[in-house]
Amino acid sequence: MENTVLKVEDFSAYFGDNKILKEINLTVTKNIVAALMGPSGCGKTTLIRCVNRMHELIPGTRISGRMRLNDQDIYSMEPIVLRRKVGMVFQKPNPFPTMSIYENVIAGYKLNGIRRPREEFDNIVEQSLKKAALWNEVKDNLHRKGTFLSGGQQQRLCIARALAMNPEILLLDEPTSALDPKSTSQIEELFVELKQNVTMLLVTHNIAQAARVSDVTAFIYLGELVEFGPTEKMFTVPKDKRTEEYLTGKFG
Amino acid sequence: MERHIGVRLVKDMAFKGLICLLAFASALPLFLILYYITKNGIAVIDWSFLLNLPRPIGETGGGIASAIVGTMMLIILSGVISIPFGIATGIYLSENKEGKLSNTVRLCVIVLQGTPSIVIGIIAYIWVVAPLKTFSAISGGIALSIMMLPVIIKTTEETLKLIPYHLKEASLALGVPYYKTILKVVLPAGLSGITTGILLSVARITGETAPLLFTAFGNQFMNLNILKPIDSLPYRIFYYAMSPYPEWHTFAWGASFILVVFTLAFNLIARGISAKWKIQF
Amino acid sequence: MLEEKIIELKKELVEFATLVEAMIMKSIKGLLKKEKTLLHEVIEDEEPNANTFEIKIEELCISVIAQYQPRAKELRTVLMIFKMVSDIERMGDHAVNIADSGLFLITKQPVKPLIDIPRMADETVKSVDDAIKSFINEDAALAKNVCERDDIIDGLQTQIFRELTTFMTSGPTTIERALYLIRMANNLERIADLATNICEDVIFMVEGRVIKHHIEDNNDQ
Numbered sequence: 001m002e003n004t005v006l007k008v009e010d011f012s013a014y015f016g017d018n019k020i021l022k023e024i025n026l027t028v029t030k031n032i033v034a035a036l037m038g039p040s041g042c043g044k045t046t047l048i049r050c051v052n053r054m055h056e057l058i059p060g061t062r063i064s065g066r067m068r069l070n071d072q073d074i075y076s077m078e079p080i081v082l083r084r085k086v087g088m089v090f091q092k093p094n095p096f097p098t099m100s101i102y103e104n105v106i107a108g109y110k111l112n113g114i115r116r117p118r119e120e121f122d123n124i125v126e127q128s129l130k131k132a133a134l135w136n137e138v139k140d141n142l143h144r145k146g147t148f149l150s151g152g153q154q155q156r157l158c159i160a161r162a163l164a165m166n167p168e169i170l171l172l173d174e175p176t177s178a179l180d181p182k183s184t185s186q187i188e189e190l191f192v193e194l195k196q197n198v199t200m201l202l203v204t205h206n207i208a209q210a211a212r213v214s215d216v217t218a219f220i221y222l223g224e225l226v227e228f229g230p231t232e233k234m235f236t237v238p239k240d241k242r243t244e245e246y247l248t249g250k251f252g
Numbered sequence: 253m254e255r256h257i258g259v260r261l262v263k264d265m266a267f268k269g270l271i272c273l274l275a276f277a278s279a280l281p282l283f284l285i286l287y288y289i290t291k292n293g294i295a296v297i298d299w300s301f302l303l304n305l306p307r308p309i310g311e312t313g314g315g316i317a318s319a320i321v322g323t324m325m326l327i328i329l330s331g332v333i334s335i336p337f338g339i340a341t342g343i344y345l346s347e348n349k350e351g352k353l354s355n356t357v358r359l360c361v362i363v364l365q366g367t368p369s370i371v372i373g374i375i376a377y378i379w380v381v382a383p384l385k386t387f388s389a390i391s392g393g394i395a396l397s398i399m400m401l402p403v404i405i406k407t408t409e410e411t412l413k414l415i416p417y418h419l420k421e422a423s424l425a426l427g428v429p430y431y432k433t434i435l436k437v438v439l440p441a442g443l444s445g446i447t448t449g450i451l452l453s454v455a456r457i458t459g460e461t462a463p464l465l466f467t468a469f470g471n472q473f474m475n476l477n478i479l480k481p482i483d484s485l486p487y488r489i490f491y492y493a494m495s496p497y498p499e500w501h502t503f504a505w506g507a508s509f510i511l512v513v514f515t516l517a518f519n520l521i522a523r524g525i526s527a528k529w530k531i532q533f
Numbered sequence: 534m535l536e537e538k539i540i541e542l543k544k545e546l547v548e549f550a551t552l553v554e555a556m557i558m559k560s561i562k563g564l565l566k567k568e569k570t571l572l573h574e575v576i577e578d579e580e581p582n583a584n585t586f587e588i589k590i591e592e593l594c595i596s597v598i599a600q601y602q603p604r605a606k607e608l609r610t611v612l613m614i615f616k617m618v619s620d621i622e623r624m625g626d627h628a629v630n631i632a633d634s635g636l637f638l639i640t641k642q643p644v645k646p647l648i649d650i651p652r653m654a655d656e657t658v659k660s661v662d663d664a665i666k667s668f669i670n671e672d673a674a675l676a677k678n679v680c681e682r683d684d685i686i687d688g689l690q691t692q693i694f695r696e697l698t699t700f701m702t703s704g705p706t707t708i709e710r711a712l713y714l715i716r717m718a719n720n721l722e723r724i725a726d727l728a729t730n731i732c733e734d735v736i737f738m739v740e741g742r743v744i745k746h747h748i749e750d751n752n753d754q
Binding site for chain 3 (some may be wrong): 189211212231235
């Protein structure tokens with residue numbers, strides 16, 4: 001289907017003998033925010049890291065099942081090629097400390113040795129920072145190192161860095177957990193605008209954030225996909241009893 | 253109650269006083285050394301001393317130019333050898349925390365660090381001087397580089413271990429291959445610590461004498477050929493100090509002063525770099 | 534995000550209220566002008582529309598609360614909109630009743646010239662209009678004013694009742710028509726009452742004060 005960006009089929013992940021994810025099936029369509037929520041240790045971070053095969057960096061992991069990104073099998077691709085198509089933003093903002101803001105945004109190109117004319121890089125930097133709602137705050141300081149930026153600004157820089165590569169999907173692993181409430185709400189508003197440009201898969205342990213920001217939500221518990229559907233419906237009339245208990249705070 | 257508090261306060265002050273006294277006593281010899289060297293050495297320092305070659309006894313003038321140039325050449329030679337090997341080993345150890353090879357290498361580093369410098373000199377003699385059938389700057393460089401290695405390796409490993417994993421993650425998630433991540437992201441981030449380590453090891457070997465006795469040997473002429481013997485400050489000091497001539501003793505003081513200045517300078521630069529370039533995580 | 538949703542909710546509510554206000558005016562106009570089509574429109578077209586609106590706005594309120602956890606004034610706004618929706622829907626029901634009565638009355642000879650009913654209808658429509666205005670502009674003073682004017686409308690209703698009861702004693706043939714007229718007046722009074730409910734909700738939304746059931750006057754005593 002042309003509208004599907006990510007298709008996960010019967011996907012399981014193992015750490016040694018531990019089955020972390022159990023036959024997950026889900027589909028993410030274009031230009032939406034899909035949230036993965038669930039209690040700590042349920043496997044949602046593992047799932048998102050399987051999409052760009054970052055979990056493979058830990059020894060002793062293996063997977064079964066399939067994942068397709070825009071109809072290409074993720075596990076048949078070269079991990080490096082895959083990761084250039086998938087953007088990732090982490091919990092702790094991690095701009096490269098030895099690079100300026102400008103260099104950080106195009107780090108994906110520079111570090112991979114991809115050359116472009118200077119004007120094109122200038123354009124990419126401006127567009128990415130604008131999409132990340134950071135342009136106005138840094139446009140006069142592009143060649144300074146990013147260390148003077150606040151936590152929220154650093155995270156938006158990381159978002160710009162990921163966007164600069166024009167990813168097919170943007171993965172966000174609890175991107176606002178380390179930020180103060182004001183920065184958190186700025187970034188949440190950013191997501192609502194950003195989804196016109198890119199599809200987003202968001203892991204959050206904050207139920208209210210999933211409710212505010214996402215179009216569809218997946219509830220994962222003990223490695224199983226318990227429920228997956230439009231956010232509005234899930235938060236007003238959840239289908240599964242476990243979802244209801246999680247939402248009302250009975251566990252997690 | 254009050255009496256007990258009073259006694260405790262007195263004990264407190266006595267203890268503090270004792271600590272201060274001991275600290276002062278430890279620093280005292282250092283100050284005395286610096287004082288003596290400065291007092292005796294500075295009188296000899298002038299441009300002719302710094303720019304002239306050593307002259308035979310009886311002739312006036314003469315200086316330590318060959319020694320200064322020689323020391324610099326030895327530093328460059330040993331650096332060229334030890335820095336790449338040291339950093340590479342440091343990277344390897346920081347990436348492989350366990351494993352037979354890592355543990356063996358770590359053991360070797362510890363052993364090497366404890367090896368007396370004269371033994372290293374003898375080894376360099378056997379490896380380089382004997383086959384070449386001549387003393388040479390390169391053999392001195394090799395000996396000194398062996399001495400620099402442990403410090404560089406250890407500092408590199410420790411610095412890189414301190415760099416948080418999430419920095420690597422950011423690079424890997426952009427599709428950057430692992431080795432490039434290390435070279436272009438992790439190493440630059442640890443540059444402050446690594447440079448400090450290099451400078452500290454240079455400061456250390458600047459004054460090493462024993463290994464040079466068997467290897468670089470010393471040369472009263474200016475020599476830039478690495479396959480020939482080369483002069484060095486420590487050797488010059490040794491040579492002049494051991495001589496029976498009082499003039500040459502004063503030269504030895506002068507050379508010692510220069511050597512101390514060099515060593516101090518390297519140490520201070522190392523600290524400065526450490527402070528200025530350090531990246532907080 | 535929440536702000537936009539609340540703006541959307543308010544827009545929907547105003548649209549709904551305006552539709553119902555038009556229903557009321559149409560049903561009175563249909564009676565006065567004796568136009569059957571107007572009355573049928575109210576009953577057959579506009580009422581189902583109103584019901585759809587009610588369900589739509591209610592669902593929107595629920596999902597806004599579930600997804601966005603509004604607080605303070607935003608919470609009061611969403612809750613009051615939820616409440617107002619059912620009052621407005623009931624106004625629509627009363628408008629339908631008026632249209633119904635109208636369908637009967639226009640086929641018959643008028644009992645007496647219609648003076649008071651149109652006057653009462655005017656006042657009622659004015660109250661409804663002002664209630665909507667006070668919501669749009671968050672005007673608590675206007676809302677309070679509407680509540681105070683409710684007495685006038687109650688007075689008109691009593692007057693109409695007395696007059697028509699006198700008429701009914703003059704002959705049994707007038708009874709049926711008079712009863713329909715009384716029914717119409719009752720419906721108008723209920724509409725005005727619902728308008729004051731809306732105004733009380735507006736005051737709570739704007740100021741956080743509860744003025745219903747004359748609670749403030751009781752507390753002062």
